[in-house]
Amino acid sequence: MTVYQHAALITVNDNFDVIPDGSLAMEGAYITYAGPYREFEEAEIIDCTGKVIMPGFVNGHIHMPMVLFRGIADDLRLQEWLSDRIFPLESKHTEKTQLDGAMLAALELTRTGTTTVNDMYYDGDIVARALKAAGLSGTVCSCLIGVSGNSDRVLAESLELAEKYRNDPDIRTSIAPHAEYTATAAQLEKWARAAKDSNQPIHIHCSETQSEHEECIGRHGLTPVALFEKLGILDVPAFLAHCVYVTEDDMEIMKAHGSAALHNPCSNLKLGSGIARIPLMIERGVNIALSTDGASSNNTLDLWEEMRFAALIHKGNLRDATAVSVNQALYLATRGAALALGYPDRGALKAGLRADFTISATDAPTFRPITDIAHLAVYSGNSRDIEMTVSGGRILYDRGTYTMLDKEKIYADCQEDYEKIFR
Ligand SMILES: [Zn+2]
Known part of the structure; x- marks a missing residue:
């Protein structure tokens, strides 16, 4: 089990709960807990103080x-x-x-x-x-x-x-x-x-x-x-x-x-x-x-x-x-x-749903002062604030590193397509 601790959670659950100091636990591809901070034993703990987690x-x-x-x-x-x-x-x-x-x-x-x-x-x-x-x-x-x-x-x-x-x-x-x-x-x-x-x-x-x-x-x-x-x-x-x-x-x-x-x-x-x-x-x-x-x-x-x-x-x-x-x-x-779109198993931070979420930094001036985090996310946040993208429990992007994709190769392939075929 992996637990992201002390993050602000924008859950988009049935009550649209926004939790300033929360815990998000996942096991395999699924979320097992998303709520107010609590302690977990025998888990990989990742400190997310100052971060925001929202659904993918x-x-x-x-x-x-x-x-x-x-x-x-x-x-x-x-x-x-x-x-x-x-x-x-x-x-x-x-x-x-x-x-x-x-x-x-x-x-x-x-x-x-x-x-x-x-x-x-x-x-x-x-x-x-x-x-x-x-x-x-x-x-x-x-x-x-x-x-x-x-x-x-x-x-x-x-x-x-x-x-x-x-x-x-x-x-x-x-x-x-x-x-x-x-x-x-x-x-x-x-x-x-x-x-x-x-x-x-x-x-x-x-x-x-x-x-x-x-x-x-x-x-x-x-x-x-x-x-x-x-x-x-x-x-x-x-x-x-x-x-x-x-x-x-x-x-x-x-x-x-x-x-x-x-x-x-x-x-x-x-x-x-x-x-x-x-x-x-x-x-x-x-x-x-x-x-x-x-x-x-x-x-x-x-x-x-x-x-x-x-x-x-x-x-x-x-x-x-x-x-x-x-x-x-x-x-x-x-x-x-x-x-x-017929995917009831995702789209919110909720136990039982797929672990599809992002972790964003709040370092940017546009995220300060930290008031209502959901309002900040919609009106002044930006995808450039995203530090980590997780899909089905797998980390796909982590502070500049793509774990699944070769960025340089993709850029080169696409540039070649433009120069040779579409220009
Ligand atoms: Zn279209």
Whole structure:
């Protein structure tokens, strides 16, 4: 047993307890105690005086290999960004470049305190390999693009992927139609059936831009969410990325089916898509997971930063300083995201849950004076304060050292990919 003593704990448990002088004990992959300080015998004791422990972040929507396009597709409208830059760049991807990108993303996730992701990219096996190499966990998929003409093959691969990882403790799979506008209704219906038959959730982009939302109504006479309901997509756990333009009726449908809204505040700002009505969705009881989207539309995978954005933009947008409180922002980034994505075993500091957490220093002036540590974390803390990242009881990052990943090799591989392939 390992015990972290005298740390401040931001538990994100059912009472949102913040414990100024706490103990966190773990055995194997699980937390065995998280509460006020107490003594433990026959344990490895680590003194954490002056440190903050919080749950590892859970990222609801990410495209890990897209980190390779960071900084080379900026200041463009979404349709231009996608059609003129991203799709052509992605057509040059090889297995090596996808893996290199996924490894760089894994490095960034480790450094910035995310321990679980819900990824969408072309080859879920490559992303799964990177997650496993990094000691992280998550849900992966091979994205289905109906208009590409190869979706039957990709669907077969998706089913093989599900079989391959069926009993893996760290990797789950989803069926992932890219979006309504890149598939026919018949294709979407077929994929929904495949998800149901293979007992997998669905991950799909939904109502990200106003034009996408309205064009769907033009084509089908229904909003994307209503169409998804009609086609059976919401009959399985459905993870709906963005939901910027969902209507109040859509929110009722999502709540009734337990579908999750994946909230990407920075990406929605950067691509000029808009601001999702998260406070209203919280009020209506819709499941929500905070997310970064890919690094070419953010441009980081830093969920701590995203948490601050989530706590700020809705206040400005609604001219209401009470919108998205500290506890709500923390919940969207940790426990709420975990529950929305079907991971009830993580996202809080609580006995019995997976030992996924970060330890941060409070040395930075932005963490002083030490007042309410949860408020400090959300509004003035920063992922650069993280000293240690632990996933499933394994230390992945410790004060500058990555225990699972070779940073220099990953940097060199990705630079080579840029110079030789994507420049
Ligand atoms: Zn996306």
